Amino acid sequence: xxxxxxxxxxxxxxYPNGVVANRDVNFALAEGEIHAVAxxxxxxxxxxxxILFGMEEPGTGEIYLRGSKVRxxxxxxxxxxxxxxxxxxFMLVPSFTVAENMILGMEPRKGVAVDYAEAARITREYAEKxxxxxxxxxxxxxxxxxxxxxxxxxxxxxxxxKILILDEPTxxxxxxxxxxxxEELKLLKQDGHTIVFISHKLKEVKAICDRxxxxxxxxxEGVFPIGEVSEQDITxxxxxxxxxxxxxxxxxxxxxxxxRVRDLSLAGPQSKLLLxxxxxxxxxxxxxxxxxxEGNGQSQLVEAVMGRFPEAAGAIExxxxxISGLDIESIRGRGVAYIPEDRMxxxxxxxxxxxxxxxxxRYKRKEWNAGPLLNRKKMWKLTESMxxxxxxxxxxxxQQIGMLSGGNMQKVVVARExxxxxxxxxxxxxxxxxxxxxxxxxxxxxxELRKEGCAILLVSADLNEILELSDxxxxxxxxxxxxxxxxxxxxxxxxxxxxxxxxxxxDAEQIGRANHV
Amino acid sequence: xxxxFEIIFTTDFAFSxxxxxxxxxFAALGALISNRAGIVNIGLEGIxxxxxxxxxxxxxxxxxxxxxxxxxxxGGMLISAILxxxxxELKTDIILGGIAINAFASGGTVFLLYVLxxxxxxxxxxxxxxxxxxxxxxxxxxxxxxxxxxxxHVLTYLSILAALGVYFLLNRTPLGLRIRAVGENPxxxxxxxxxxKQIQYIALVLSGLFASLGGxxxxxxxxxxxxxxxxxxxxxxxxxxESMGRGTAVGTTLTSFLFGFAQALANxxxxxxxxxxxxxxVPYITTVLGLVIYSYxxxxxxxxxx
Numbered sequence: 001x002x003x004x005x006x007x008x009x010x011x012x013x014x015y016p017n018g019v020v021a022n023r024d025v026n027f028a029l030a031e032g033e034i035h036a037v038a039x040x041x042x043x044x045x046x047x048x049x050x051i052l053f054g055m056e057e058p059g060t061g062e063i064y065l066r067g068s069k070v071r072x073x074x075x076x077x078x079x080x081x082x083x084x085x086x087x088x089x090f091m092l093v094p095s096f097t098v099a100e101n102m103i104l105g106m107e108p109r110k111g112v113a114v115d116y117a118e119a120a121r122i123t124r125e126y127a128e129k130x131x132x133x134x135x136x137x138x139x140x141x142x143x144x145x146x147x148x149x150x151x152x153x154x155x156x157x158x159x160x161x162k163i164l165i166l167d168e169p170t171x172x173x174x175x176x177x178x179x180x181x182x183e184e185l186k187l188l189k190q191d192g193h194t195i196v197f198i199s200h201k202l203k204e205v206k207a208i209c210d211r212x213x214x215x216x217x218x219x220x221e222g223v224f225p226i227g228e229v230s231e232q233d234i235t236x237x238x239x240x241x242x243x244x245x246x247x248x249x250x251x252x253x254x255x256x257x258x259x260r261v262r263d264l265s266l267a268g269p270q271s272k273l274l275l276x277x278x279x280x281x282x283x284x285x286x287x288x289x290x291x292x293x294e295g296n297g298q299s300q301l302v303e304a305v306m307g308r309f310p311e312a313a314g315a316i317e318x319x320x321x322x323i324s325g326l327d328i329e330s331i332r333g334r335g336v337a338y339i340p341e342d343r344m345x346x347x348x349x350x351x352x353x354x355x356x357x358x359x360x361x362r363y364k365r366k367e368w369n370a371g372p373l374l375n376r377k378k379m380w381k382l383t384e385s386m387x388x389x390x391x392x393x394x395x396x397x398x399q400q401i402g403m404l405s406g407g408n409m410q411k412v413v414v415a416r417e418x419x420x421x422x423x424x425x426x427x428x429x430x431x432x433x434x435x436x437x438x439x440x441x442x443x444x445x446x447x448e449l450r451k452e453g454c455a456i457l458l459v460s461a462d463l464n465e466i467l468e469l470s471d472x473x474x475x476x477x478x479x480x481x482x483x484x485x486x487x488x489x490x491x492x493x494x495x496x497x498x499x500x501x502x503x504x505x506x507d508a509e510q511i512g513r514a515n516h517v
Numbered sequence: 518x519x520x521x522f523e524i525i526f527t528t529d530f531a532f533s534x535x536x537x538x539x540x541x542x543f544a545a546l547g548a549l550i551s552n553r554a555g556i557v558n559i560g561l562e563g564i565x566x567x568x569x570x571x572x573x574x575x576x577x578x579x580x581x582x583x584x585x586x587x588x589x590x591x592g593g594m595l596i597s598a599i600l601x602x603x604x605x606e607l608k609t610d611i612i613l614g615g616i617a618i619n620a621f622a623s624g625g626t627v628f629l630l631y632v633l634x635x636x637x638x639x640x641x642x643x644x645x646x647x648x649x650x651x652x653x654x655x656x657x658x659x660x661x662x663x664x665x666x667x668x669x670h671v672l673t674y675l676s677i678l679a680a681l682g683v684y685f686l687l688n689r690t691p692l693g694l695r696i697r698a699v700g701e702n703p704x705x706x707x708x709x710x711x712x713x714k715q716i717q718y719i720a721l722v723l724s725g726l727f728a729s730l731g732g733x734x735x736x737x738x739x740x741x742x743x744x745x746x747x748x749x750x751x752x753x754x755x756x757x758x759e760s761m762g763r764g765t766a767v768g769t770t771l772t773s774f775l776f777g778f779a780q781a782l783a784n785x786x787x788x789x790x791x792x793x794x795x796x797x798x799v800p801y802i803t804t805v806l807g808l809v810i811y812s813y814x815x816x817x818x819x820x821x822x823x
Binding site: 074090091092093094095101105106109113114155159176388453 | 689690694701704705707708709710802
């Protein structure tokens with residue numbers, strides 16, 4: 001192996017909110033390689049790369065560049081040391097031309113003015129040299145995503161980057177653009193550049209990388225030359241479970257379907273399909289799990305059910321009635337409750353009290369009013385009973401919800417949604433980032449609702465949770481359902497992983513079982 | 518009606534448009550620079566007012582109009598530097614900071630005037646100096662053009678140069694490129710090593726500089742003394758001009774002239790037998806109409822875009 005160019009040793013990073021993003025992580029980069037960093041969302045890949053690029057300070061640990069210790073206090077330090085990063089969300093000024101974006105902050109001058117001709121020339125020179133064809137005079141806002149990415153790579157190169165970090169570069173690309181990107185990366189490698197390729201798409205990693213570092217739950221699970229690990233090995237290391245939860249639950253029988261989704265499709269920007277022909281049903285007393293690596297259409301599915309995409313094709317029915325075109329209030333009016341993925345932004349209003357958050361889904365209904373006013377007393381009682389039932393640690397209903405810890409905040413959200421005796425509960429990542437105690441409490445509540453005949457759609461990235469709670473399970477990959485299982489508890493996570501990463505799919509008939517008549 | 522056209526179609530009226538536009542244009546250029554850096558400088562009105570008084574006081578005590586002008590400029594930059602300190606460093610809301618500056622300027626100028634002269638309304642007891650008018654040789658003698666273009670106040674000429682200068686600054690210089698980048702996508706600017714806060718400081722101070730020139734013109738050109746609240750909303754009209762001018766130097770300049778025209782019209786119509794209260798609403802009605810037309814066209818463009 002060639003010499004070690006860069007090394008990160010024993011990196012630990014704890015965020016102020018207590019989340020341990022990196023735990024004793026080691027990462028080494030050999031000169032001239034393409035090195036994959038793979039792991040699920042939340043595994044700590046992004047944090048590690050942010051530390052490398054000077055955007056985050058590590059709690060403990062050191063970085064060595066060519067054997068000597070370095071400290072990157074800001075991205076400028078990292079850029080100065082020859083490191084460039086292509087962010088997932090592009091750092092471009094939309095109204096500027098490609099050339100203007102290229103030279104921003106290091107403008108060539110003619111007298112006191114910017115030498116735009118020189119800027120265009122530099123852009124052309126680099127575009128030519130690295131075979132990244134862009135038009136210097138085009139405005140960035142008119143470019144396709146693939147072109148913008150090229151501009152980002154060129155931006156890093158023109159600033160002298162020898163090490164390039166690409167954060168999920170293919171997530172936004174079409175297959176053709178991805179193929180093109182890979183050719184460009186190979187060219188960069190030949191030219192002596194070292195590339196860090198963050199991804200959870202194993203086929204791509206296999207196709208282009210020399211080595212792979214696998215991360216899970218903030219730790220390094222292993223570093224391998226790419227030829228020495230199979231995709232199965234990588235899957236196992238990426239998704240393996242740690243803690244085993246066990247719950248008692250009686251099997252079925254399930255009632256009639258409450259939610260039915262027929263042929264749901266949704267086109268995203270550049271007419272890439274975010275959802276493609278989704279068919280499923282959730283019956284009374286059934287928990288249907290939706291598994292998948294994040295970003296494969298699960299969020300869009302949930303948002304479509306909640307009425308966020310009136311333009312989606314297909315039909316969504318609740319208790320046999322079409323709900324397309326209804327707003328979220330009317331949908332909730334049909335007995336739908338919703339625990340959103342992002343409790344801070346969608347699930348709660350941080351500056352409002354617990355009580356106000358609790359009544360936000362109820363206040364319009366007569367039973368909570370006293371004449372033209374709100375029935376404060378009744379609401380107070382309801383909130384108190386929720387706090388008690390969920391053991392929320394708080395000073396009382398009037399406390400600002402934003403002052404609670406993440407777990408307690410989530411308890412309030414779950415309480416609000418489950419206390420209304422819903423027909424259908426859409427539950428998205430219900431226990432993400434909460435402690436084990438709160439997670440168990442939330443799980444028990446979901447099972448309780450199930451027993452009462454509520455239909456539950458459970459979207460979760462936590463395999464443990466999904467395998468343990470679900471009565472049946474669909475797996476989503478690139479906007480499609482690729483598998484349906486009616487006995488998830490008998491499924492191994494390795495097997496599930498193969499479907500999640502797109503390496504296996506069932507035939508249409510098997511998948512069709514997700515739709516119960 | 519005939520009388521109306523008699524007033525409009527004169528070289529005097531055309532001359533007065535330039536004169537009346539001057540403070541609006543200066544302030545609008547100030548609004549433009551800070552807006553492009555992503556900061557709405559609500560404090561323009563207060564900065565103008567403070568500079569108007571500073572110019573009068575310093576010219577009266579030094580006996581030099583130039584010293585007065587320089588004092589006004591320094592005063593304007595100082596106030597906007599304070600505003601920058603509050604908003605960029607201490608994280609005050611820019612709107613609140615701007616309102617504070619305006620309220621402070623409105624009361625503070627009168628207070629200072631009273632302490633120094635014992636007067637609360639005007640600085641008429643002070644022998645303050647005026648900046649001169651300039652007569653351009655040759656052009657002066659061209660019929661029609663001469664009486665309009667020549668003999669204007671020195672700051673009026675400077676305001677035209679300033680408009681050209683701001684155009685050049687924003688579109689041609691590295692600083693302008695960085696100001697626009699910071700205003701449009703601060704993260705992108707930061708990611709290539711631009712110090713966002715530093716750029717915003719510079720933009721705000723430049724904004725104050727331009728507003729101060731508008732203020733100096735008010736008390737050392739438009740009038741020859743300071744009167745309380747003499748800027749009379751020009752700082753706000755400037756903000757409207759910037760927004761209607763779509764944040765470009767050319768658009769902002771043209772819209773400033775539109776508002777200047779309305780103001781000049783209001784002044785001229787006072788010769789007719791129309792109630793002066795009604796006439797003095799003309800510039801403000803123009804502002805409202807302008808913004809309505811602008812937003813209507815924007816909305817239509819958006820609909821077409823779909």
